[in-house]
Amino acid sequence: MRMAELVFHTGPMDSGKSTLALQMDHAQSAHDRQGVRYAIHDRSGGARITSRIGLSVEAVEVAGSLDLYQDVVSQLSRGGRIDYLICDEAQFYRPEQIDQLARVVDDLGIDVYCFGILADFRTELFPGSKRLVELADRVVEPPVSPLCWCGRPATHNARIVDGQMVREGDQVGVGDIGGGSEIHYEVLCRRHHRQGITGEISRATLSEQTLPFDGTKS
Numbered sequence: 001m002r003m004a005e006l007v008f009h010t011g012p013m014d015s016g017k018s019t020l021a022l023q024m025d026h027a028q029s030a031h032d033r034q035g036v037r038y039a040i041h042d043r044s045g046g047a048r049i050t051s052r053i054g055l056s057v058e059a060v061e062v063a064g065s066l067d068l069y070q071d072v073v074s075q076l077s078r079g080g081r082i083d084y085l086i087c088d089e090a091q092f093y094r095p096e097q098i099d100q101l102a103r104v105v106d107d108l109g110i111d112v113y114c115f116g117i118l119a120d121f122r123t124e125l126f127p128g129s130k131r132l133v134e135l136a137d138r139v140v141e142p143p144v145s146p147l148c149w150c151g152r153p154a155t156h157n158a159r160i161v162d163g164q165m166v167r168e169g170d171q172v173g174v175g176d177i178g179g180g181s182e183i184h185y186e187v188l189c190r191r192h193h194r195q196g197i198t199g200e201i202s203r204a205t206l207s208e209q210t211l212p213f214d215g216t217k218s
């Protein structure tokens, strides 16, 4: 018999994690398997799992005080059936909550699929992601990697505040990729994350280089 497992799907922002979470939920539920979806700090602002590809579904909000093991047990004791959990934005879960998820797998035989980014804009691991790497049966990268402006696979998340890439600030800052808002994110390769060269800086540098050498128009 197949053993239940704790799986961590991790990649940078915009790598299709929420899309995959929704696809897995859809695929599992198609065969009468019953699942519970959990999420926290979704970009939509609600208790939802939201994919940039346009899909969005309701989820249970993971408050900091929520004991995920007890939550599952209480749903089962009310007569519900649970075959799997889908846990999005798992980087924001507390490490204790990841331990509770491991217990759901081991003691209740329920599959737990987690999705989240590994590291923050400073390249430091989120505590929840660190615990997932420590406990997961498998750590899986999404099949499609987003690209840095230079064409290399993007592996790191940069935070942009008022147009500037920053390296200090609160670890949690819910936001989206792409410009438009005061705080947003851009995915970069390690080299350009380390050098602090965003797409905007690269475009500005390139256009300066293509101006006539004395800077005047002919």
Ligand SMILES: Nc1ncnc2c1ncn2[C@@H]1O[C@H](COP(=O)(O)OP(=O)(O)O)[C@@H](O)[C@H]1O
Residues within 6 Å of the ligand: 012, 013, 014, 015, 016, 017, 018, 019, 020, 050, 051, 052, 053, 144
């Ligand atoms: N208009 C679009 N057409 C096709 N794919 C898109 C479109 N917009 C976004 N995507 C893809 O959706 C994925 C981002 O999905 P999402 O699940 O929101 O990512 P994550 O949860 O990892 O931040 C990326 O692979 C991106 O290329």
Ligand SMILES: Cc1cn([C@H]2C[C@H](O)[C@@H](COP(=O)(O)O)O2)c(=O)[nH]c1=O
Residues within 6 Å of the ligand: 012, 013, 014, 017, 018, 041, 042, 043, 116, 117, 119, 120, 121, 122, 157, 158, 159, 171, 172, 173, 174, 175, 176, 185
């Ligand atoms: C790098 C980084 C990201 N966040 C936030 C920004 C988004 O709300 C989520 C990631 O969502 P996605 O579905 O993977 O795009 O995390 C943050 O709070 N702190 C960070 O350092």
